[in-house]
Amino acid sequence: MLHRLRVKFTLITMSLLALVLLSVIGLLYFSSASAFDRLVSRTLHHALVVQDLSAERPLAHADGSGDKMPQVPVIIVRGHISNDQVVIDGSINTDEIDDDRLERYVRYVIETGKSEGMGWGRRIRWMSRVRDDQFTIAAAGMKDINDALVQQLVSSVIVFVVTMAVLTLSAWKLSGWAFAPVEMSMAQQRQFVADASHELKTPLSVIIANLQILERSSLGTDPEAQGWIERTDEEAHHMLDLITDMLELAKSEADESPVDRTATLDLTSIVEKTALQLDALAYERDVSIETHVQDGISLRGNEGEVERMVMTLVDNACKYASPGTTVRVSLEQRADVTELVVNNCGPVIDEADLPHVFERFFRSDRSRTQSGTSGYGLGLAIAKAIVENHGGRIRVTSSDEDGTAFTVTFPLGQPGL
Numbered sequence: 001m002l003h004r005l006r007v008k009f010t011l012i013t014m015s016l017l018a019l020v021l022l023s024v025i026g027l028l029y030f031s032s033a034s035a036f037d038r039l040v041s042r043t044l045h046h047a048l049v050v051q052d053l054s055a056e057r058p059l060a061h062a063d064g065s066g067d068k069m070p071q072v073p074v075i076i077v078r079g080h081i082s083n084d085q086v087v088i089d090g091s092i093n094t095d096e097i098d099d100d101r102l103e104r105y106v107r108y109v110i111e112t113g114k115s116e117g118m119g120w121g122r123r124i125r126w127m128s129r130v131r132d133d134q135f136t137i138a139a140a141g142m143k144d145i146n147d148a149l150v151q152q153l154v155s156s157v158i159v160f161v162v163t164m165a166v167l168t169l170s171a172w173k174l175s176g177w178a179f180a181p182v183e184m185s186m187a188q189q190r191q192f193v194a195d196a197s198h199e200l201k202t203p204l205s206v207i208i209a210n211l212q213i214l215e216r217s218s219l220g221t222d223p224e225a226q227g228w229i230e231r232t233d234e235e236a237h238h239m240l241d242l243i244t245d246m247l248e249l250a251k252s253e254a255d256e257s258p259v260d261r262t263a264t265l266d267l268t269s270i271v272e273k274t275a276l277q278l279d280a281l282a283y284e285r286d287v288s289i290e291t292h293v294q295d296g297i298s299l300r301g302n303e304g305e306v307e308r309m310v311m312t313l314v315d316n317a318c319k320y321a322s323p324g325t326t327v328r329v330s331l332e333q334r335a336d337v338t339e340l341v342v343n344n345c346g347p348v349i350d351e352a353d354l355p356h357v358f359e360r361f362f363r364s365d366r367s368r369t370q371s372g373t374s375g376y377g378l379g380l381a382i383a384k385a386i387v388e389n390h391g392g393r394i395r396v397t398s399s400d401e402d403g404t405a406f407t408v409t410f411p412l413g414q415p416g417l
Helices: 002-053 099-112 143-217 223-253 267-277 279-284 303-320 365-369 379-389
Strands: 074-082 085-092 116-119 124-131 134-141 264-266 288-293 298-300 326-333 337-344 393-399 403-411
Touching: 002 074, 002 124, 002 134, 002 143, 074 099, 099 124, 099 134, 143 223, 264 267, 267 279, 267 288, 267 298, 267 303, 267 326, 267 337, 279 288, 279 303, 303 326, 303 337, 303 379, 303 403, 379 393
Parallel strands: 288 326
Antiparallel strands: 074 085, 074 134, 116 124, 124 134, 264 298, 326 337, 337 403, 393 403
16 A cells, blocks of 8 residues: 555656756747847848838848857848839848749738748748838748757757656655554554454453353343343454454555465365355345356465455355346456456445445445345455455446446456466
């Protein structure tokens, strides 16, 4: 349980840190993009202002040099429109653009009717001024800026991955240090429960033995006294069952690491044998057991624990099944999992109770009112611990249409399976 808590704690912590880092990276990226945007706007505006100072002045060279930023090469074109024809009076920085393409670019800018914009796959940004039939256009090449932004984004991703790896390892180490006192406390608690349960079994066994002797020796005496002895013996047996369950649960939770899986178990045989053993008990409760078990399914683990898990689930299904109904037990192996399903038709478990059915000492309202049932709410907790110690998962569903189903899955391809 503590291992899962550490994993959850680390995941939550790293998720929050990832959000913070991504926010910072996003802010830096958009800040750089905004700075480049201002640089281009300033460069284009400067180019247009220089050209408007005097129409007789030679075309100036405006490339954004002098700024501590990537250079912004600018194409400056000046001309006029005559008889719907674009006439270019002069240009600079157009060695790589032929006259036909330059004319098409200029006509596109004039036809848009906008004073500035972005075009040609965001590779060029332009500003224009049109007065009467005269026009001046400044266009900035965005390749260097786009490359710089891409490089910044790649560097940010690398920094993010490395930082997250270092922080994840640090968070895992710190969580181990933070959970150490809790782990020690829980270990002491489990040890206390195990020790107390073990110590209580002996006097209870003596009490039960003495009660049985007293019961045999008091035959024919006062019926009321005989009833007291029988009820005391019954409660003593219930207490012994409770102590046995507590000892078993403490044993299952004493070590959260997977159990030794050197022994290969015939899971098919275990399920069939358990169903057969409980068939007489089911008959007494006016319930039948129906099995659909696939042959040849095996599992590596502890045979006694697996038998107890299957016994608990089938017995629990018989206990709470409605009279005259059938408990269905199925075992099959699919492409990726081995699945055991125990299903009964009886009172539906309240939706609010479903998340708690595997908690120790928990009993839902319907189980308290079910006639003829007994127990202390430890059986399912023990079954869950056994399943998880064998690398599996257990879940429960309950509805009026499908009844109550406990599903156990063991993944294939995992160590020991």
